Amino acid sequence: xxxxxxxxxxxxxxxxxxxxxxxxxxxxxxxxxxxxxxxxxxxxxxxxxxxxxxxxxxxxxxxxxxxxxxxxxxxxxxxxxxxxxxxxxxxxxxxxxxxxxxxxxxxxxxxxxxxxxxxxxxxxxxxxxxxxxxxxxxxxxxxxxxxxxxxxxxxxxxxxxxxxxxxxxxxxxxxxxxxxxxxxxxxxxxxxxxxxxxxxxxxxxxxxxxxxxxxxxxxxxxxxxxxxxxxxxxxxxxxxxxxxxxxxxxxxxxxxxxxxxxxxxxxxxxxxxxxxxxxxxxxxxxxxxxxxxxxxxxxxxxxxxxxxxxxxxxxxxxxxxxxxxxxxxxxxxxxxxxxxxxxxxxxxxxxxxxxxxxxxxxxxxxxxxxxxxxxxxxxxxxxxxxxxxxxxxxxxxxxxxxxxxxxxxxxxxxxxxxxxxxxxxxxxxxxxxxxxxxxxxxxxxxxxxxxxxxxxxxxxxxxxxxxxxxxxxxxxxxxxxxxxxxxxxxxxxxx
Amino acid sequence: xxxxxxxxxxxxxxxxxxxxxxxxxxxxxxxxxxxxxxxxxxxxxxxxxxxxxxxxxxxxxxxxxxxxxxxxxxxxxxxxxxxxxxxxxxxxxxxxxxxxxxxxxxxxxxxxxxxxxxxxxxxxxxxxxxxxxxxxxxxxxxxxxxxxxxxxxxxxxxxxxxxxxxxxxxxxxxxxxxxxxxxxxxxxx
Numbered sequence: 112x113x114x115x116x117x118x119x120x121x122x123x124x125x126x127x128x129x130x131x132x133x134x135x136x137x138x139x140x141x142x143x144x145x146x147x148x149x150x151x152x153x154x155x156x157x158x159x160x161x162x163x164x165x166x167x168x169x170x171x172x173x174x175x176x177x178x179x180x181x182x183x184x185x186x187x188x189x190x191x192x193x194x195x196x197x198x199x200x201x202x203x204x205x206x207x208x209x210x211x212x213x214x215x216x217x218x219x220x221x222x223x224x225x226x227x228x229x230x231x232x233x234x235x236x237x238x239x240x241x242x243x244x245x246x247x248x249x250x251x252x253x254x255x256x257x258x259x260x261x262x263x264x265x266x267x268x269x270x271x272x273x274x275x276x277x278x279x280x281x282x283x284x285x286x287x288x289x290x291x292x293x294x295x296x297x298x299x300x301x302x303x304x305x306x307x308x309x310x311x312x313x314x315x316x317x318x319x320x321x322x323x324x325x326x327x328x329x330x331x332x333x334x335x336x337x338x339x340x341x342x343x344x345x346x347x348x349x350x351x352x353x354x355x356x357x358x359x360x361x362x363x364x365x366x367x368x369x370x371x372x373x374x375x376x377x378x379x380x381x382x383x384x385x386x387x388x389x390x391x392x393x394x395x396x397x398x399x400x401x402x403x404x405x406x407x408x409x410x411x412x413x414x415x416x417x418x419x420x421x422x423x424x425x426x427x428x429x430x431x432x433x434x435x436x437x438x439x440x441x442x443x444x445x446x447x448x449x450x451x452x453x454x455x456x457x458x459x460x461x462x463x464x465x466x467x468x469x470x471x472x473x474x475x476x477x478x479x480x481x482x483x484x485x486x487x488x489x490x491x492x493x494x495x496x497x498x499x500x501x502x503x504x505x506x507x508x509x510x511x512x513x514x515x516x517x518x519x520x521x522x523x524x525x526x527x528x529x530x531x532x533x534x535x536x537x538x539x540x541x542x543x544x545x546x547x548x549x550x551x552x553x554x555x556x557x558x559x560x561x562x563x564x565x566x567x568x569x570x571x572x573x574x575x576x577x578x579x580x581x582x583x584x585x586x587x588x589x590x591x592x593x594x595x596x597x598x599x600x601x602x603x604x605x606x
Numbered sequence: 607x608x609x610x611x612x613x614x615x616x617x618x619x620x621x622x623x624x625x626x627x628x629x630x631x632x633x634x635x636x637x638x639x640x641x642x643x644x645x646x647x648x649x650x651x652x653x654x655x656x657x658x659x660x661x662x663x664x665x666x667x668x669x670x671x672x673x674x675x676x677x678x679x680x681x682x683x684x685x686x687x688x689x690x691x692x693x694x695x696x697x698x699x700x701x702x703x704x705x706x707x708x709x710x711x712x713x714x715x716x717x718x719x720x721x722x723x724x725x726x727x728x729x730x731x732x733x734x735x736x737x738x739x740x741x742x743x744x745x746x747x748x749x750x751x752x753x754x755x756x757x758x759x760x761x762x763x764x765x766x767x768x769x770x771x772x773x774x775x776x777x778x779x780x781x782x783x784x785x786x787x788x789x790x791x792x793x794x795x
Contacts (some may be wrong), residue, residue, distance in 0.1 A: 162656055162760035287695060295695040297702045304717040311725040318732050326758070330656070333755035349742035352749075353757045355640075355666060357739040358658035363671040364735040368728050371677070375724045382717055585760075586657035 155249055155587065157431040162585050165432070166330060169579045172427040173331070180426065181570060188566035195560015198553055199274055207277045209553045216536045216548040221275040223528040224558055227411065228268035228565075229309070229383055230404075230524065233376055234412020235261025236316060239323070240372035243365075249440050251583045252433045256423060257416050258320040259576075263568040264415070265313045267561040272305070274557075301385040308382040315375055319368050325351050326361075326582040380408040387531065393474040394535035397462065403455035407524060410448040410494075414520030417441055419569070421514045423578065432579050439507045445520065446501040452527075453495045470540060478534050482547055486530050493523025622795045624747040625650075625767040626778055627754065628787035633659050636762035639785045640665040643764065646781065650767035654748075654757040673734045680730020681723045688719035751793050765793070 156165070202209055212219040235257040242250040273282050285306045287296055296303050328348035335341040351357065384404035387395040397403075417438070424433040463475040478487050497519040500506045507513065538545045572578075630636040633655065640653050644667045653662060662668075689712070696702065697710035736742065748754045748765065757763050764787065766778055779790045 166759050287691065293700060295700040297696055297704070298692045298718055299696075299704065299707060299711070299714045301717075304721070307718045307721040307725075311721040314725060315728045318728055322732060322735075326656075330758040333758045345744055349736070350744045350746060351741065351758075352746060353654045353656060354739075355653040355655065355659065355662045356668065357741070358655075359663050359668050360671045360673050360735055360738045362658050364673045364677075364731050367674055367677045367731050371681075371724050371728050371731070375721070378717070378720060378724075382721075385717075582657045582758075 153434065153436040155252065155434065155436065156584065157434050159588060162588065165584050165588060166334070166581055168431055169429070169577055169581050169584070170331070170334060172429075173574065173577065174334070177574070178426075181574060185567065185570045188563050188570060191559050191563025192567050193563070194556055195563050198557040198560055199270075201553060202274055202557070203279050207275070209551060211548060211550040211554055213546075215539050215544045215546060216533055218532050218536060219548060220550050220554040220558060221271045223525065223532050224561060225268050225271035225275075226383060226404075226528045226532075227525050228264045228271070228561065230380065230408035230411040230528075231415045231521075232261045232264035232268060232312070232316075232412065233380060233405070233408035234416050235259070235264075236312075236319075236372050236376040237409050237412065238416070239319065240369040240376065243369045244373060248587045249437055251580055251587055252429075252437050253416065253420055253441070253579075254583075255320075255323065255576075255580045256420055256578060257412075258316065258323070259569065259572045260415060260419060261316050261412075262313070262320060263565045263572075265309065265316060266568070267565050269309055269313065270561060270564070272309075301382065301389045304382045305386060308379045312375060312379045315368070315372055319372050322361075322365060322368060323580055323583070324576065325349060326353065327577040327580060329353065330581055331577060377405055380404045392535050392539065393468070393470040394459075394478070394531065397459065399455055399458055399462070403452070403459075406448055406451035406455060407527065410445065410452050411521065411524035413441055413445040413448060414517045414524065417445065417513055417517035418521060421510050421517070423573065427573065427578055429579065432584065435508050435510070438510060438513060439504070442501045442507040442513060445517075446498050449494065449498040449501075449520070456490075456495070456527075473538075474535060477538055478530060481534075481538065483530065483534050483537070486526050486534065489526045490523055490530055493519040494527055495523075497523065623768045623775075624793040624795050625765055625770075625773070626775070626782065627748070627751055627791050627793050628764045628766075628782040629753065629789040630762045630764065630786060631788055633762060635786045636764060637661060637665050639764055639782075639787070642785045643766075646772070648766055648770050648772055650770040650773075652765050654754070654763040654765065656758055656760055659762075671738065673731060673738055676734025676737075677727045677731035680733075681727030683730075684726025685719050685723035687726070688722035689715050692718060747793055747795050751791070753789075753791075 159165075210219060210221065212221070235254075238250050238257040239254040243254075273279060276282060284294070285296055285303070298304070325348055328344050329351035332341055332344035332348050335344055381401035381404065384400040388397055388400040390396060420433060420441070421438065424430055460475055463471040466472075497516050500512070500516060506516075533548050537548050628639075630639060636653055636655065637659055640662060643651055644665065653659075653666065692715040693710045701709040703709075753761070754763065764782065766773060766782070768775075772778070775792065782790045
């Protein structure tokens with residue numbers, strides 16, 4: 112905390128002043144602990160020039176004229192979205208038979224897509240809530256993007272079970288609504304738990320996202336030139352003034368909702384996994400499923416965060432705020448969660464081997480050598496081998512390599528759900544039931560439509576909302592600058 | 607709260623005067639000024655800035671925020687509603703015999719109850735925040751002040767309302783200048 116944070120007036124390079132001015136420090140401002148020499152880290156904000164500069168840097172993309180890549184991207188996304196709508200209309204009017212599902216593979220692409228999207232939706236809450244509770248300041252630059260990703264991914268995920276029920280017009284039977292026929296849902300079923308888990312997750316994610324947005328919407332209101340934008344940003348910022356009495360309650364509320372979201376994120380994918388684990392099917396009926404699914408969700412979510420953040424930082428000109436150090440750190444978390452997934456995958460094999468159940472053993476053997484051997488190979492290659500490159504710092508700092516690897520992780524995690532869903536279903540207990548599952552073109556186009564939904568929302572978010580949590584960035588800025596200054600001082604002294 | 611007593615006319619201020627706004631050079635200065643203002647015994651005043659200043663709660667003498675209680679009771683109510691609701695639906699009103707299982711079991715009710723507890727707690731926390739901060743409030747006298755928009759950008763302001771018993775335009779203005787304000791102006795309603 113020092114007086115140079117005055118903003119636009121202090122454009123001069125802050126690094127020249129090392130010692131914070133005595134006058135500028137309040138009596139109660141916390142003493143900064145100097146970083147020992149050798150432990151100095153890259154700053155989280157590159158070329159920091161004051162608090163006002165942070166606003167300018169982040170809002171620059173929102174305030175410039177609409178770039179052509181954005182228009183083109185939105186056009187493609189809307190096309191895919193329309194395609195998806197047409198496919199859903201075709202499905203609803205014709206019947207579930209237009210998909211490739213059928214006995215014995217009753218859960219096909221729709222279920223895979225559901226689990227895949229909801230898994231992607233987990234990284235946002237992980238970054239915004241769990242890393243917040245762990246005081247990881249680097250999350251600040253990417254949490255807004257990740258939370259937006261979460262909400263749109265959960266929307267895509269929620270679509271699939273709804274259309275998978277076949278008779279979509281009865282979907283409200285899942286909700287405990289008092290009606291004259293007095294038929295109530297029964298809560299022994301994990302599918303019922305799923306309804307509440309997903310609905311709660313969506314609501315709390317939106318709430319948490321919006322809570323973080325309020326101070327930044329106020330900033331956009333105060334910067335807006337056109338009356339229309341001032342009106343709407345003013346409306347949605349709820350009249351936030353930046354009063355410290357407001358901030359006092361706000362910080363506490365944010366902390367509490369972060370804690371709740373942490374408890375929630377772990378439960379949601381556990382409940383999704385219970386859809387599988389509560390059945391009797393080999394390959395599904397397994398106690399390891401909840402933690403396995405949660406780790407897989409975090410892994411795929413971080414893969415998607417990388418896929419999105421790397422283009423966003425260069426297209427929106429956020430290189431100073433989302434630095435290579437951030438990418439480096441996300442890669443490390445991806446590697447860690449990926450290793451947990453790989454471990455769980457191996458443990459499944461151990462269950463089959465040591466459990467001594469013939470069906471379980473057959474399932475694993477069939478997974479590796481059966482008709483879907485290629486899916487298994489893809490999982491091993493994309494999920495377990497590809498992330499190993501993240502052990503090397505050179506790879507983590509090479510953005511193109513990281514982006515390609517993140518795409519591989521996304522593919523790998525989709526294939527993993529394919530192996531779990533189709534791999535277990537297509538050869539069950541009795542050989543006459545066996546079959547080979549193939550998706551139809553409707554399956555493929557519906558999946559493409561969900562991408563349209565996701566990217567349409569995501570592009571609108573990029574354009575009209577602050578992509579980075581500005582007020583949070585400001586509150587870490589003074590801290591991180593002082594730490595940088597002190598470590599620079601040490602380095603100078605050593606020379 | 608800063609907003610409640612706008613209508614009272616206390617001695618020492620002109621009609622339609624909301625208060626004094628003082629601009630400070632930086633976070634350190636405003637933190638020190640807040641200490642002095644608290645010691646001086648002002649009641650209807652506030653500090654404005656682009657982010658929550660560490661140590662400001664102590665400097666302003668703010669009590670612990672009760673917003674956690676909203677969340678706690680929200681969570682408890684959500685959990686009770688879920689368990690009681692599931693018990694009533696599956697045990698009393700529409701029992702479904704499935705595989706000889708009990709109509710109501712706390713274990714199968716738990717996941718739903720857990721989710722609903724979190725849902726209610728989160729909504730109650732958010733609602734509690736709105737209640738405690740007096741939001742939404744889209745009109746505010748300070749929004750009319752030409753420099754106040756910088757509070758969300760990089761400036762730090764102290765506002766003392768005319769409703770404060772200690773308020774006196776000239777004296778308070780002088781006091782704000784002695785504790786380090788760069789610029790002190792009057793805000794109208």
